[in-house]
Amino acid sequence: MTFLEKLEGATRTNDSLVCVGLDVDPGRIPRRLQDGPDPAFRFNRAIIDATKDLVCAYKPNFAFYGAMGLRGWEALIRTVEHVPEGIPVILDAKVGDIGNTAERYAHMAYCEVGADALTVNPYMGFDAVAPFLAYPDRCALLVCLTSNPGSADLQRLRVDARPLYRIVAEKAVTWNERGPCGLVVGATHADELKEVRGVASDLPLLIPGVGAQGGDIQAVAHHGTDAKGERAIVNVSRSVLYASGGDDFAEAARRETERLRAELNRHRKDKVQG
Numbered sequence: 001m002t003f004l005e006k007l008e009g010a011t012r013t014n015d016s017l018v019c020v021g022l023d024v025d026p027g028r029i030p031r032r033l034q035d036g037p038d039p040a041f042r043f044n045r046a047i048i049d050a051t052k053d054l055v056c057a058y059k060p061n062f063a064f065y066g067a068m069g070l071r072g073w074e075a076l077i078r079t080v081e082h083v084p085e086g087i088p089v090i091l092d093a094k095v096g097d098i099g100n101t102a103e104r105y106a107h108m109a110y111c112e113v114g115a116d117a118l119t120v121n122p123y124m125g126f127d128a129v130a131p132f133l134a135y136p137d138r139c140a141l142l143v144c145l146t147s148n149p150g151s152a153d154l155q156r157l158r159v160d161a162r163p164l165y166r167i168v169a170e171k172a173v174t175w176n177e178r179g180p181c182g183l184v185v186g187a188t189h190a191d192e193l194k195e196v197r198g199v200a201s202d203l204p205l206l207i208p209g210v211g212a213q214g215g216d217i218q219a220v221a222h223h224g225t226d227a228k229g230e231r232a233i234v235n236v237s238r239s240v241l242y243a244s245g246g247d248d249f250a251e252a253a254r255r256e257t258e259r260l261r262a263e264l265n266r267h268r269k270d271k272v273q274g
Helices: 003-013 041-051 060-067 070-082 099-114 126-134 149-153 164-175 192-201 216-223 251-272
Strands: 016-023 058-060 090-095 117-120 139-145 181-185 205-207 232-236
Touching: 003 058, 016 041, 016 251, 041 070, 058 232, 060 070, 060 090, 060 149, 060 205, 070 099, 070 117, 090 099, 099 117, 099 126, 117 126, 126 139, 126 164, 139 164, 139 192, 164 181, 164 192, 181 192, 192 205, 192 216, 216 251
Parallel strands: 016 058, 016 232, 090 117, 117 139, 139 181, 181 205, 205 232
Antiparallel strands: none
């Protein structure tokens, strides 16, 4: 099953655009889990079990696991293995390097970790992206316009009268003919999100920045989805993972995910019906 098939299936089965970012912070894991083995995995397992019927994807950020050394790597592998088969996993690592190094990154993400998609920095151009496109059942999600304030330093620079992020979107459409591509566009840039969707009408968009970062949910649902109200992967991490710091963290995560799903669905259905 390809990434897009998984994404479409999970979106429709769970009626959801919500992607839960599994960015586990060891210092915020409830104490009762810290007293036993592999607390990061057990925390993730509880979150997955509580939300697996509410999401379209999960997105572990590699930095949170790499920072824990070998035990973090093991927790990441176990976490990916625990995700139900029909739900895609996006490894967020924003990798990008020369071809032979990119090949190793792709192998790591797709073959060792078992991810269905990987975030990729396209700054070095097509030859650095091509190794990630060699897996027809996976997807390279290219960093286009991020939600952090510093995104303006480079991503908005004008090149031939167009902002750089638009050129990245245009390249992704072209490169998608060589292998599956998508784009990463922050939820805090509503107008630009609409512009990118206009360029890349059929590509999946990973949209971080809803929740703790304050992205507008209505704008995301209207501007980030395709004509069917799909192919938008709206990532939330802290607001779900740490909805409660107590023993009820999983139940609180479920409630917050349900709330976000309902709000996104209300707005995207308005778009489709309108």
